[in-house]
Amino acid sequence: MNEIEINKLQNMANAIRALSIDAIEKANSGHPGMPLGMADVATVLFSKYLKFDPNMPNWLNRDRFVLSAGHGSMLLYAISYLVGYKDCNLQQIKNFRQLGSKTAGHPEYGLLKSIETTTGPLGQGLANCVGMALAEKILNKKFGKNLIDHKTWVIVGDGCLMEGISQEAISFAGHKNLNKLIVLFDDNKISIDGSTDMTCSDNQKKRFEASNWETITIDGHNFDQIDKAIKIALKSNKPSLISCKTIIGFGSPNKSGKESSHGAPLGKIETELTKKRLNWSSKEFIIPKKILNDWRKIGGKGKKLRENWHKKLNASSQKKELIKQMKRNCISRSNETSIFLKQLIKNQSLEATRKSSQKTLEFFNKKIMNLLGGSADLTGSNLTKVSTSELTGKNQNYIHYGVREHLMSGAMNGIAVHGGFIPYGGTFLVFSDYCKNAIRLSAMMKQQVIYVFTHDSIGLGEDGPTHQPIEHLAGLRAIPNINVFRPCDSIETFEAWEIALNTQTTPSILALSRQNVPLVRGNFRKNLSMKGAYFLNENKKARLTLIASGSEVSLALDVQSILEKKKIKSNLVSMPCVEIFEKQNKKYKEKILGNNPRVVIEASSSQGWYKFINSNDIIFSIDEFGESGKAEHLFNHFGFTKEKISNKIIKKFFT
Numbered sequence: 001m002n003e004i005e006i007n008k009l010q011n012m013a014n015a016i017r018a019l020s021i022d023a024i025e026k027a028n029s030g031h032p033g034m035p036l037g038m039a040d041v042a043t044v045l046f047s048k049y050l051k052f053d054p055n056m057p058n059w060l061n062r063d064r065f066v067l068s069a070g071h072g073s074m075l076l077y078a079i080s081y082l083v084g085y086k087d088c089n090l091q092q093i094k095n096f097r098q099l100g101s102k103t104a105g106h107p108e109y110g111l112l113k114s115i116e117t118t119t120g121p122l123g124q125g126l127a128n129c130v131g132m133a134l135a136e137k138i139l140n141k142k143f144g145k146n147l148i149d150h151k152t153w154v155i156v157g158d159g160c161l162m163e164g165i166s167q168e169a170i171s172f173a174g175h176k177n178l179n180k181l182i183v184l185f186d187d188n189k190i191s192i193d194g195s196t197d198m199t200c201s202d203n204q205k206k207r208f209e210a211s212n213w214e215t216i217t218i219d220g221h222n223f224d225q226i227d228k229a230i231k232i233a234l235k236s237n238k239p240s241l242i243s244c245k246t247i248i249g250f251g252s253p254n255k256s257g258k259e260s261s262h263g264a265p266l267g268k269i270e271t272e273l274t275k276k277r278l279n280w281s282s283k284e285f286i287i288p289k290k291i292l293n294d295w296r297k298i299g300g301k302g303k304k305l306r307e308n309w310h311k312k313l314n315a316s317s318q319k320k321e322l323i324k325q326m327k328r329n330c331i332s333r334s335n336e337t338s339i340f341l342k343q344l345i346k347n348q349s350l351e352a353t354r355k356s357s358q359k360t361l362e363f364f365n366k367k368i369m370n371l372l373g374g375s376a377d378l379t380g381s382n383l384t385k386v387s388t389s390e391l392t393g394k395n396q397n398y399i400h401y402g403v404r405e406h407l408m409s410g411a412m413n414g415i416a417v418h419g420g421f422i423p424y425g426g427t428f429l430v431f432s433d434y435c436k437n438a439i440r441l442s443a444m445m446k447q448q449v450i451y452v453f454t455h456d457s458i459g460l461g462e463d464g465p466t467h468q469p470i471e472h473l474a475g476l477r478a479i480p481n482i483n484v485f486r487p488c489d490s491i492e493t494f495e496a497w498e499i500a501l502n503t504q505t506t507p508s509i510l511a512l513s514r515q516n517v518p519l520v521r522g523n524f525r526k527n528l529s530m531k532g533a534y535f536l537n538e539n540k541k542a543r544l545t546l547i548a549s550g551s552e553v554s555l556a557l558d559v560q561s562i563l564e565k566k567k568i569k570s571n572l573v574s575m576p577c578v579e580i581f582e583k584q585n586k587k588y589k590e591k592i593l594g595n596n597p598r599v600v601i602e603a604s605s606s607q608g609w610y611k612f613i614n615s616n617d618i619i620f621s622i623d624e625f626g627e628s629g630k631a632e633h634l635f636n637h638f639g640f641t642k643e644k645i646s647n648k649i650i651k652k653f654f655t
Helices: 003-027 033-049 070-083 090-094 124-143 158-162 164-175 204-210 223-235 268-277 289-315 319-326 335-346 353-365 405-418 429-444 472-477 490-502 552-565 578-582 586-593 631-637 642-653
Strands: 064-067 152-157 181-187 214-219 240-245 371-375 398-400 422-428 450-454 483-485 508-511 534-537 545-548 571-574 598-601 618-620
Touching: 003 033, 003 070, 003 090, 003 223, 003 268, 003 289, 033 070, 033 152, 033 181, 033 223, 064 070, 064 124, 070 090, 070 152, 070 289, 124 152, 124 164, 124 181, 124 319, 124 405, 124 429, 152 158, 158 164, 158 181, 164 204, 164 405, 181 204, 181 223, 204 214, 204 240, 214 223, 223 240, 289 319, 335 353, 335 490, 353 371, 353 450, 353 490, 371 405, 405 422, 405 429, 422 429, 429 450, 429 472, 429 508, 472 483, 483 490, 483 578, 490 508, 534 552, 545 552, 552 571, 552 598, 552 642, 578 586, 598 642, 618 642
Parallel strands: 064 152, 152 181, 181 240, 214 240, 371 398, 371 422, 422 450, 450 508, 483 508, 545 571, 545 598, 598 618
Antiparallel strands: 534 571
16 A cells, blocks of 8 residues: 555544544443444444445345454444444434433344444354354355355454353354355453453464464554455455454553553543544534545445445346245245144144244244254254255255354354344243354344253253253243244244244344143134134133143143043133233233233243232242252152142132
8 A cells, every 4th residue: 555545544544543542432332442443443344345335225135244353332433423324413423321222232133224233242243253254155155146145244352252152153154154154353452450461361363263264464543454454355265354453542642552441431641642643623523624525535435336236136047036035024824834833733742832933843844944943953852854854055044053052053043133034942941041142143233043941840850950941941031122932832832833933023042941842722724813812611600720732731631631520610821922912902811811810820930920810829830959860759749730720720719
């Protein structure tokens, strides 16, 4: 680069720094260190390599740019304003971190068009990017590089690479040769507590190389080195790590290179000194016209690329198929659905709901072209793979994630926000703990991600308490905007999948049994699970209401039968989805719950059920860890037998 070009890039980078300093100072809150440190790298990336168009932010073949180190959000917001995204004006920059602004403390999906995914919990953005790059690779194979050919860029910090999810992401991406994934590492050797020497001795270069990555180390403030490194990465047949040696809080005379610049405003005096050091003389939030014009020209460059791509799309014989691939259509029942459900009922036999789920997937996988399934090394247990699952080639629709539950969940979020697929992935319900942060982000971003969690209770038996979920259903149900389904048989399992595939702004969790359960539903004409809870058996002379979910519904039926013989009539409510039931109107909920004594039966924590009962009602639950043994012995040990439950009900309410 010549001196003129370097000066131009330096001025553009300082514009990012100035806006970041001013916004953080005005908010009296934020993280200036990273935007100041990575401004040079970001300027080269956006000005010379990133493929995007602010006038059509959702252009399918755009590059994806993610700030995994989301605390440095002002870097992204400043660039968004500078390149001309219409929804990020100067007022939004001034409203940084204020209630109701689009420029939140960390990038939040849906607030600004330049935000590809919600980042904040460190490492999640990196995992999301693995999913984005994976989605691009599969679509590229299917539709060719004329229609699908874009990169995924992600800025990570030391914190992202310390989090355990990063190793899962690095390992998987290297194994899959996701060569269009480029990681820009803000290698400043500083975390909140101080120098990373206190906590970390990792050789990141060797770490990435060991997982089949291209690695490049540069001075993150040398424009020539930044430029050359990106060119090398773009030619690599591996995913690339560009380790950018940067100075946190670059330009600050007294705080650069120190943890004090990480998570607090520079302060008025230090702000003035920093701007002086950067030769920045403009007033607060003012960008000199020439510099702003240079940035706006960068924002305008993508228009031609995008228009050329649309010409290719319009001329392509694959246009209709690609458009169909990107759509998430609602599923309506057909004659084939009736035939399938009739067959389920005809073959009445004991069957685990995980097996019922596989049968349902077999049906839907032939109807929906953009399902992308997988499992965290438990395919044979989760039963997420079907006869139409393809592991490679143009029609790949299944992923072996390996023992990487957290990466799988984070990658599914990336796949979902990338577009083109409805991702689903399986593991044991007890291992949802490994996935929790990513599940929460699925719900926060309103993404259609489907989690298939099998082995849902003590019914899994001999593997013992480490594998037997107790508190997990309650914990997952506590997350806002998520539907947790615990179906009781093959019909409810089909209904749960049907709802999940038709629910586009809420993730779904299917909690499925390992042990066999009987078919308890003979009617299938209407999806009764759509109400969240319904009468499986209703009696107008009922003196009691039994409420159960999952494998305990058949147990509740047996209890109801014993009570009937004792001349005690009852209503039996199956509640496959608490969240959907709570959204019903007051009249329906009062009808289902009734005024009679209520008895809840679920082989998990009692947490969450108290809102449905009165002080004198009963909950049959498990509020301690499980044991190792056969399922039937465990259910007897914990009091989940028809005799023990019915005897306690009679003693409590009818003697």
